[in-house]
Amino acid sequence: MELLPAHAVLALLLAATLSLAVAYDPLDPHGNITIKWDIISWTPDGYVAAVTINNFQAYRQIPSPGWTVGWTWAKREVIWSMVGAQATEQGDCSKFKSNLPHSCKRDPAVVDLLPGVPYNQQIANCCRGGVVSAFGQDPATAVSAFQVSVGQAGTTNKTVKVPKNFTFLGPGNGYTCGPAKVVPSTVFLSPDRRRKTQALMTWNVTCTYSQHLASRYPTCCVSFSSFYNDTIVPCARCACGCGVKSCVRSPRDSKRLVPAASSAHALGLRRGGNRESLAPVLQCTTHMCPVRVHWHVKLNYHDYWRAKVTVTNFNYAMNYTGWTLVAQHPNLDNITQVFSFDYKPVVSYGSINDTAMFYGMKFFNDQLMEAGPYGNVQSEVLMRKDASTFTFRQGWAFPRKIYFNGDECQMPPPDDYPYMPNSSPPSALASTAMIVGSAVAAFLVLLMA
CATH class of the missing domain: 2.60.40.290 (Immunoglobulin-like)
Incomplete structure (x- = not known):
């Protein structure tokens, strides 16, 4: 096998390094968007999940018009209903004769609701038009959440499949998301902090921002x-x-x-x-x-x-x-x-x-x-x-x-x-030095004449 020249190897290593570091911010090395799915109950054909979007970026907010979260279902799941958010398209639900799902899209896109929606459509940390503060600016509003009821999904930890190809779109579209990873189930505290409950299943998705992807300028x-x-x-x-x-x-x-x-x-x-x-x-x-x-x-x-x-x-x-x-x-x-x-x-x-x-x-x-x-x-x-x-x-x-x-x-x-x-x-110092040097040289020439 023919070996690559040294300069070619160096170029490949440099390209690999840049591709890994393109989303790295030295002033905020641990900043990211973390999307957490917690299955909180089973339904006859699926589950109800609480989805939380945490902005762990120190000084980068999600401004108006807010976030859009997307994914691809692993099987033939549908969204029966949502609270605190909505899918942008219903998709083809023609096989359902009654009780149409909220969305039948294989790759749904979800957006936050605007402020002022009826109370029964809200949950905590929803309905701010997708605007999320930077964590360093205001941790209390650096989070957004919604609830989703998923059908045709399986009703146990072994039959539920984690969605794929997550996307997080903010203004500029500079975010790249990794794969969803199953993690230890989240433990919740009751409002009076005296009782603990545990999610039935939890997975996380981490998304990072790159200014180079968002804009060439x-x-x-x-x-x-x-x-x-x-x-x-x-x-x-x-x-x-x-x-x-x-x-x-x-x-x-x-x-x-x-x-x-x-x-x-x-x-x-x-x-x-x-x-x-x-x-x-x-x-x-x-x-x-x-x-x-x-x-x-x-x-x-x-x-x-x-x-x-x-x-x-x-x-x-x-x-x-x-x-x-x-x-x-x-x-x-x-x-x-x-x-x-x-x-x-x-x-x-x-x-x-x-x-x-x-x-x-x-x-x-x-x-x-x-x-x-x-x-x-x-x-x-x-x-x-x-x-x-x-x-x-x-x-x-x-x-x-x-x-x-x-x-x-x-x-x-x-x-x-x-x-x-x-x-x-x-530049001025260099010009001054040249002028002084020329004058000294001319003076020496006169002395020697």
């Missing part, structure tokens, strides 16, 4: 400015791609393309799963990003320094409700005060605390409005200086990474960062 970009330099470093040109056929130059023009109520619920996207209607209607910019984050180094005190953070929405088709912003900077372990955002540290590597998650205050600025005069939120962050590391030189005061709603934003090149007035950027 970033969905946000970062710009910089500072009090010590008049230069404003903008987002890179076409930071989020320039393949959009058209963009909107004024709010008046946007009304031709977007209905008056632009939230995903008002657009009616929940019922049909029509995610194509969520295509952004962008304000015309050089960067063509739906969201821009601006970091301004604002003030310098003796023991503290202050930065201002502004998030601007350039998308006329989207309100970002429950948004999150994550910044990585070595001085974020010394945050003293955040003025108009809520804040939590994100500890990603052991005890290293250089990452912070910011999010809006409830009923104040937790909704980032669509593009226009109200399409921005801002706050200031006061940090205590660390005498051993603090400096304004070489762009140290600017963040290393920025994430918006869990997606990493396009950063400016390091050489473009605002520099101190008494120093020069690398």
Whole structure:
């Protein structure tokens, strides 16, 4: 057998490594969506299961229009009824003469119900339009649930077959799900916590997110400015791609393309799963990003320094409700005060605390409005200086990474960062050195003449 060249072997190893790591987030290495099925009772031809969707991602939420869960039945199962959710299609139920099932699809797709449905159609943690908070932001609302009655499925642990090919769709469709695995049965506590009951059978499905699968381009970009330099470093040109056929130059023009109520619920996207209607209607910019984050180094005190953070929405088709912003900077372990955002540290590597998650205050600025005069939120962050590391030189005061709603934003090149007035950027230093060198050489030539 002919051996592959060394460079070919290296390329294959690299490709394998990238394929495994494509969904790995170093700031949230254990973040995932876990779908848990608990069979809680048997029926004459199947079972009733409680399905729980847990978002264990530290700072990535499931925003509107919410989740869609799909799978393929292992046999000829049907869904007799559901509470707290519904299948998007009934499918072909023609073989049933009466008492038609809720869905006969071999590969059903299920969505959450909207708020306000009748009480008898609800269960705990349902009916929020598929919106699920990030676990680091609000653990209490980082879960969604529904109940399903399955027929033609078998009525014992040995005859029930686990569904296959699970899919979890959120906005962007960047999730990949592994196979369902039977695990030890869940133990439930009664409301008074005095009695334990156990599921008859439990299986889990783990889904992970990849920004590369969700979009070939970033969905946000970062710009910089500072009090010590008049230069404003903008987002890179076409930071989020320039393949959009058209963009909107004024709010008046946007009304031709977007209905008056632009939230995903008002657009009616929940019922049909029509995610194509969520295509952004962008304000015309050089960067063509739906969201821009601006970091301004604002003030310098003796023991503290202050930065201002502004998030601007350039998308006329989207309100970002429950948004999150994550910044990585070595001085974020010394945050003293955040003025108009809520804040939590994100500890990603052991005890290293250089990452912070910011999010809006409830009923104040937790909704980032669509593009226009109200399409921005801002706050200031006061940090205590660390005498051993603090400096304004070489762009140290600017963040290393920025994430918006869990997606990493396009950063400016390091050489473009605002520099101190008494120093020069690398290119200027090189030019100065060349000029000085030429002058010295000319002076020496004159001396030798």
